[in-house]
Amino acid sequence: MGQKKIRKKTTDRKTYSEPKQVKRTSFMSLIHKNIKTTLKYSFLMYVSLNFLIPIVLYAWPNLMNHMIFQSFIYIPFKNLSNPSDFGLENAYSFTLNHDDIQLGAWHILPEDKSLKSTRNIEEHFRQNFYENHLNNKSITVLYLHGNTNDRSTFHRVGIYKFFRRLGYNVVAVDYRGYGDSSGEPNEIDVVRDALFTYDFIKKHASNTTVYIWGHSLGTGITSSLARILTEQGRAPEGIILESPFYNIVDEVELHPFSWMFYFNKIMFKMIEYSLEKLNLQFRSDIHLTKVSSKILILHAEDDIIIPFFQSEKLYGTVTKHGISPNVTFHRIESHYRCNHNNIYLYPNLPEIIK
Numbered sequence: 001m002g003q004k005k006i007r008k009k010t011t012d013r014k015t016y017s018e019p020k021q022v023k024r025t026s027f028m029s030l031i032h033k034n035i036k037t038t039l040k041y042s043f044l045m046y047v048s049l050n051f052l053i054p055i056v057l058y059a060w061p062n063l064m065n066h067m068i069f070q071s072f073i074y075i076p077f078k079n080l081s082n083p084s085d086f087g088l089e090n091a092y093s094f095t096l097n098h099d100d101i102q103l104g105a106w107h108i109l110p111e112d113k114s115l116k117s118t119r120n121i122e123e124h125f126r127q128n129f130y131e132n133h134l135n136n137k138s139i140t141v142l143y144l145h146g147n148t149n150d151r152s153t154f155h156r157v158g159i160y161k162f163f164r165r166l167g168y169n170v171v172a173v174d175y176r177g178y179g180d181s182s183g184e185p186n187e188i189d190v191v192r193d194a195l196f197t198y199d200f201i202k203k204h205a206s207n208t209t210v211y212i213w214g215h216s217l218g219t220g221i222t223s224s225l226a227r228i229l230t231e232q233g234r235a236p237e238g239i240i241l242e243s244p245f246y247n248i249v250d251e252v253e254l255h256p257f258s259w260m261f262y263f264n265k266i267m268f269k270m271i272e273y274s275l276e277k278l279n280l281q282f283r284s285d286i287h288l289t290k291v292s293s294k295i296l297i298l299h300a301e302d303d304i305i306i307p308f309f310q311s312e313k314l315y316g317t318v319t320k321h322g323i324s325p326n327v328t329f330h331r332i333e334s335h336y337r338c339n340h341n342n343i344y345l346y347p348n349l350p351e352i353i354k
Helices: 027-059 063-069 121-133 154-165 187-204 217-231 248-254 256-261 265-277 284-290 309-321 349-353
Strands: 091-098 101-108 138-144 169-173 208-215 238-242 294-300 327-332
Touching (some): 121 187, 217 238, 217 284, 248 309, 284 309
Parallel strands (some): 138 169, 208 238
């Protein structure tokens, strides 16, 4: 008997392996990694800036001129020849020409006066300045603004309206390099622009009392201008310094952006070197001691651009060493939130300046 072959029955079976576990990174570890990377590159950038900026300032000191004046920061495509575009009624746009440059300016009339149509600038000043105030004494504020932008900036328009409500004329001028004014700014020339504007007002509106109001960088220009006028024997009736600095070296070194370089003494040496080389000093601490006019200083405690204590220091220097018999300092408490640009909103301001 043949042996029976037993066929082995096999069953095809697919084999399944256990799924591989995907390594998952937790959300928190991703954040931790990103923070570490950010801190690493931030530190490298900080070290690089501390090393490179002093070299750049030494090689190109003129960069400090751009950093101080910042006339390159502006809003384009504005028509400054039409003040009504910026919410100003009864305002006249005009240009002044001197030093082969053109200065753009506005004359804003008091709230109770209407703008008379005229053919030229001389006729405008005769009718809207001189003849408007034949029977009563008028006050004109020459407003000298700070750096960046131009005379149409929102907070500047706000203070013009404030002056209008008080019954004052306002002349707001853009120094060379700002707004629609030609040229490039530097300390000597912007002061000369302010002096030319002041003389123009006195020539064409001789029956008005002119006060000079400077804000921020404009306080440095105001201080220098008032000293020149005092030394010429024609000191202005008074000057108002809104958010002033002690001098430009102190302001740059105490500016909020400078704190990140606090321990870099070479950096500050290069800043001082650049400013000295450019003859860019704005020594309000010296100029104001030579001014015989009434001096009013206004500063908000919450000003983070120019620290409040610079005004305190300036006031101390002027009262101790100055020749003005009338120096007043008004501290504006931080709860009013006037900060650097909005002192015109301070409720007690009308009583202070009257």
